[in-house]
Amino acid sequence: MWTFFHKLGSPPWFYSIAGRILQWLLPLTLLLLATGCIWGLLFTAPDFRQGNSYRIMYVHVPAAVVALAGYYVMAIAGAICLIWKMKMAEIAMRATAPVGAFLTLTALVTGAIWGKPTWGTWWVWDARTTSMLILFFLYIGVIALYEAYEDKSIASRAAGILGLVGTVNIPIIYKSVDWWYSLHQPASITFTGGSAIESSMLYPLLLMITAFYSLFASCVLCNMRVSLIKREWRASWVRALVKED
Amino acid sequence: MFEYAQRIIKRQFVLAFRSPTEFATPIAFFILVLALFPLGFGPVVKSSGAIWIVALLASLLSSDRIFRQDYDDGSLDQLLIAPQPLFGSSLAYIFAHWSQTGLPLALISPLIALMFDLPASAILALVISLLVGTVVLSLIGAIGAALTVGLRKGGALISLIILPLYVPVLIFGKASVDAGIQGSLLSPSLALLSALACGAIALAPIAVGAALRISMEI
Numbered sequence: 387m388w389t390f391f392h393k394l395g396s397p398p399w400f401y402s403i404a405g406r407i408l409q410w411l412l413p414l415t416l417l418l419l420a421t422g423c424i425w426g427l428l429f430t431a432p433d434f435r436q437g438n439s440y441r442i443m444y445v446h447v448p449a450a451v452v453a454l455a456g457y458y459v460m461a462i463a464g465a466i467c468l469i470w471k472m473k474m475a476e477i478a479m480r481a482t483a484p485v486g487a488f489l490t491l492t493a494l495v496t497g498a499i500w501g502k503p504t505w506g507t508w509w510v511w512d513a514r515t516t517s518m519l520i521l522f523f524l525y526i527g528v529i530a531l532y533e534a535y536e537d538k539s540i541a542s543r544a545a546g547i548l549g550l551v552g553t554v555n556i557p558i559i560y561k562s563v564d565w566w567y568s569l570h571q572p573a574s575i576t577f578t579g580g581s582a583i584e585s586s587m588l589y590p591l592l593l594m595i596t597a598f599y600s601l602f603a604s605c606v607l608c609n610m611r612v613s614l615i616k617r618e619w620r621a622s623w624v625r626a627l628v629k630e631d
Numbered sequence: 632m633f634e635y636a637q638r639i640i641k642r643q644f645v646l647a648f649r650s651p652t653e654f655a656t657p658i659a660f661f662i663l664v665l666a667l668f669p670l671g672f673g674p675v676v677k678s679s680g681a682i683w684i685v686a687l688l689a690s691l692l693s694s695d696r697i698f699r700q701d702y703d704d705g706s707l708d709q710l711l712i713a714p715q716p717l718f719g720s721s722l723a724y725i726f727a728h729w730s731q732t733g734l735p736l737a738l739i740s741p742l743i744a745l746m747f748d749l750p751a752s753a754i755l756a757l758v759i760s761l762l763v764g765t766v767v768l769s770l771i772g773a774i775g776a777a778l779t780v781g782l783r784k785g786g787a788l789i790s791l792i793i794l795p796l797y798v799p800v801l802i803f804g805k806a807s808v809d810a811g812i813q814g815s816l817l818s819p820s821l822a823l824l825s826a827l828a829c830g831a832i833a834l835a836p837i838a839v840g841a842a843l844r845i846s847m848e849i
Binding site: 468517520521523524526527528530531534535540543544547548550551552554555558 | 771774778779781782784788791792794795796798799802835838841842845846848
């Protein structure tokens, strides 16, 4: 058990194991995405009120869910690098931030496109949309603080503190739909209360959420491999790797 | 520890009173920016939110200075190597900052409320919510200041990392003033704002201490 943790701190070991995981994870992600898209876009009935426009839900909802969860992944990685000063956690934190920011942006843009036919406007200053915009800036703040420091181990610990402080905002964002909702509907899927979505529409949605989680994981792993190479380009294992190819 | 904290607060006050312009800048900023709102939105600005937004900006503007001077002259190093716990001393710094920015803003806010034609019932709610809310603003601002104190170009960065964290304060502060306009002084929003303040007093100095230790290691 403990050897596993020690190995986790070794860049060459992590680099190769991440490569092996990606070999399986990337095809799996593509398969899940393709199945979910085709199922959601072609084989579900159009909505009673929204017609076909509701289908953007299959991108919008998974992106928003994973963007929120990704913030926690980033904050936990930040906490690990504050407590144990693990190099891998530093790299994981920096690798998560842009992926999360991009997913937040995706959720905002698809939300705007969905909003035009259903709400009649591209953007409302609703609690949910505004707080997702704030989430985007939380991600950007972490990236900006990290990039401002020259020394990357100081940078990761500073950004880790910021990430942890920012977690206070996430429950507020998550709950904002239930507390003050105006145009954005409250959460349709809950763990305890069942789902307000018809099951034939729900299953492709759940599949797409799984697909986005695995997309998130593969993007983070790819990012981590790249930044490992960037940080350790002087090390002998990177040279050996370059010679192999 | 308390004596140490008292001395820090006293020192910060002496420093502030020796350069009164720094002391007066946030207040002047507060009134000046509020005067811009009627110019931009027309003479009838009913929104109490304008007052809250400007309070946010005034607190943000001054938060970069919490540790800056002491970082430059090296007294922050002395603070870090002192045997007294960093929790107390950073809380003392934050208290001094709040009583130089948040407290005066809250005290002059009734005047602003009259100028913006808020009903009398809302004025007390505005003062209380500003008193409580600016405590949270100072605490969060200190985290941002501690994270960026080691950087040359901290100014623009600090607003990027602090403003998203200010959002809950703005939401609950504005909501408690609105509740005051409708006649209820002790609203749930004010309770939530106070809860936020209690939580921030307990937790933010820990983050400030850790952030100071990290940024001074350069």
